[in-house]
Amino acid sequence: MASIPFKPTTQFQLQLYSSTILLNPFKFHTSLPRISSSVHVTHVETQTTEQEISHTRRDGKTNSNENGSGFSSFTPKYKKSYSGQENGANRVVLKDRNAKLKPKRRSSTTTTSNNKAVESKKSKIDSTLRIGLDMCSKRGDVLSAIKLYDLALLQGIVMGQYHYAVLLYLCASAATGLIHPAKSGSVNRTLNAPNEQEFSLNDKVIEHDSHLLSSSTVDEFVQFMKSSAKSVRHDDNGIKVSEDVRHYALTRGFEIYEKMLSDKVQINEATLTSVARMAMALGNGDMAFDVVKKMKEDGINPKLRSYAPALSVFCNNGDVDKAFIVEQHMLENGIYPEELELEALLKVSIEAERSEKVYYLLHKLREGVRQVSPSTADLIDKWFNSKVASRVGKRKWDVRSIHKAIKNGGGGWHGQGWLGNGKWTVSHGIVGSDGCCKCCAEKLVTIDLDPEETEKFAKSVASIAAQRERNSSFQKFQRWLDYYGPFEAVIDGANVGLYSQRKFRPSKVNAVVNGIRQMLPSKKWPLIVLHNRRITGDKMDEPFNRSLVEKWKNADAIYATPTGSNDDWYWLYAAIKFRCLLVTNDEMRDHLFQLLGNDFFPKWKERHQVRFSFSETGPVFHMPPPCSIVIQESEEGNWHVPIASELESEEERTWLCIRRANSPMAHQDSSRVNISKNVGGPTHKCPPTSSDSPHNKGDAKSSTRRKNQVKVTGKTRGSHCRGKDAPEEMYRSLKNILQPSITSDHCSILPELKAAEELGRCVVDFQI
Ligand SMILES: [Zn+2]
Structure with a gap:
């Protein structure tokens, strides 16, 4: 962004x-239209004299019915234009032009x-x-x-x-x-x-x-x-x-x-x-x-x-109430403020010390913007460092109702108002590959669609796709999926095969297919979705390319979408239906994806999209981030705010870690953690690590590691270790994402394979 x-x-x-x-x-050489036999009203006056200015000024201020037209006369003039009445003085100017006297x-x-x-x-x-x-x-x-x-x-x-x-x-x-x-x-x-x-x-x-x-x-x-x-x-x-x-x-x-x-x-x-x-x-x-x-x-x-x-105007003039009347009008007309608008509202609310508005806007930003720009982050920082912010907040609250609100809201927020009291501490930090904040060690949540939402989302995608695809070809695809599914990953074949060059290369698809397959818990083939022109197109009759396509066909791992279809619908639907990974670098921002709205799609995409690149040794996968990159409000009333920026790795992202100065650090001694539990309910904590340096401004990025990038060496055959590049957390989080799609009967030797892999921290490579 x-x-x-x-x-x-x-x-x-x-x-x-x-x-x-x-x-x-x-300073201002006003060149206001005036009636004058000697001055051509249509030209731009560059030589207005001081005398003329003072004349204009006097006229504008004292008597707007006179010939001069100070800007103060514009308001009534504008209003009159609605009622259709004519204003003498101003109209003279217009008549001068309109009547073509010139x-x-x-x-x-x-x-x-x-x-x-x-x-x-x-x-x-x-x-x-x-x-x-x-x-x-x-x-x-x-x-x-x-x-x-x-x-x-x-x-x-x-x-x-x-x-x-x-x-x-x-x-x-x-x-x-x-x-x-x-x-x-x-x-x-x-x-x-x-x-x-x-x-x-x-x-x-x-x-x-x-x-x-x-x-x-x-x-x-x-x-x-x-x-x-x-x-x-x-x-x-x-x-x-x-x-x-x-x-x-x-x-x-x-x-x-x-x-x-x-x-x-x-x-x-x-x-x-x-x-x-x-x-x-x-x-x-x-x-x-x-x-x-x-x-x-x-x-x-x-x-x-x-x-x-x-x-x-209202925001710049500090008119909070009028600014929010405008916001209300927008919402009533189905117009949703974006970051620019929310930022302006936030600024004016902070200046006016309106804590309830600030709270409301933080949630609006969470819902609609997710990650904030550095300038919005500065405003948020400013708010939490203000005296007003330290004074607002409930001292006591019902832990169960907060817990319930979090559950009902899908996780990551409760919306029950400011909690706690006292000064806030705002730190700039990063979130580790385990999803834990490096400042306070709080475990940030991942927010995915629940099964019900997923089904609703899949249905809506299917219905849009079915309307747009000809000859019930999409329904055929749905039946095909019912028969050959489920899958744990879907590959956007065209996006992979066209990576960094114009010509479609099946070998790239092959590398990505093999790479992602190694990582899947079931080791089942991913589904490759390709438009049929890729399969029959240029150079596809070459023996090597043909053999690849044959291999995928034999494995029931490829679906060729028919002529005239848009393959985007197919890979997207399959990935949603099976709640599985989607391998594509497509940012999914174009018209088609805009049809999906903002209710489900951003959440789903964040949890399921796997981006990729190629290194000398093979494909590198950029897995879904270890936590949801969205403003998070904890059960204890702490905040974590991700800042938007162009990043190579998710772990480079700066977060604002915001908590009450008097609230205990998560990885301090257990007695204090217990206190916090008594006050604010349980919060997921991460185990302390020696390298963690809480509340250390500035060096956030120095300890960057890139655990959620996984390199897969395509050249090595048989079993090989991925060592430090393949942390267990990755494997665990992958299983979390895929949990609902994994069925137990894929392969009877799976448990043994898994045990062997975990023992050696290795992955058995099924490459053909
Ligand atoms: Zn934190």
């Missing part, structure tokens, strides 16, 4: 526009000829306008887009939803200070306006540009844009815009939106989200929230991004 930095917003930019203006009258002033003859040209070449101009706006969108060039809008108005070009969406997207982005170039007005989700600090004097930002004045038609201007090949400097973080452009874009953005309303162009989610973002730029959370409510009223489904502006 990519980490999402949380930018501390010391000051929400543009929080209150008018106050900003008042504070920095000389062309008359400039030259009536050009206007007439222009109008005729517009009619005769309407479609051409329409497409030119679209091309022009698309160019602006790709370049993140808000000023040229506004210029195109003005020219289109002058020429009487009718604009549709698409044009408005691009315009509003650019205006909204510029208003927040950062434009992310996009193809078609799609809106990125953002919860933080860029900070003042991010705009240093040396930054190249979009500035007003005099070239914008030169063209007088859309066509001319688009030609100019094409020839200029102007590319605005930007990186992944987007394009920064100067202060005056921000304000200009905000002014014009609202005006464009009003024009869209008055033209009765159909509004959609994207345009309204842009409007909400402009409201955010104004620092007006209520307005941003009203926009989302309007979506519902108009039958438009808001998206997660639609809520971001309102949530952002």
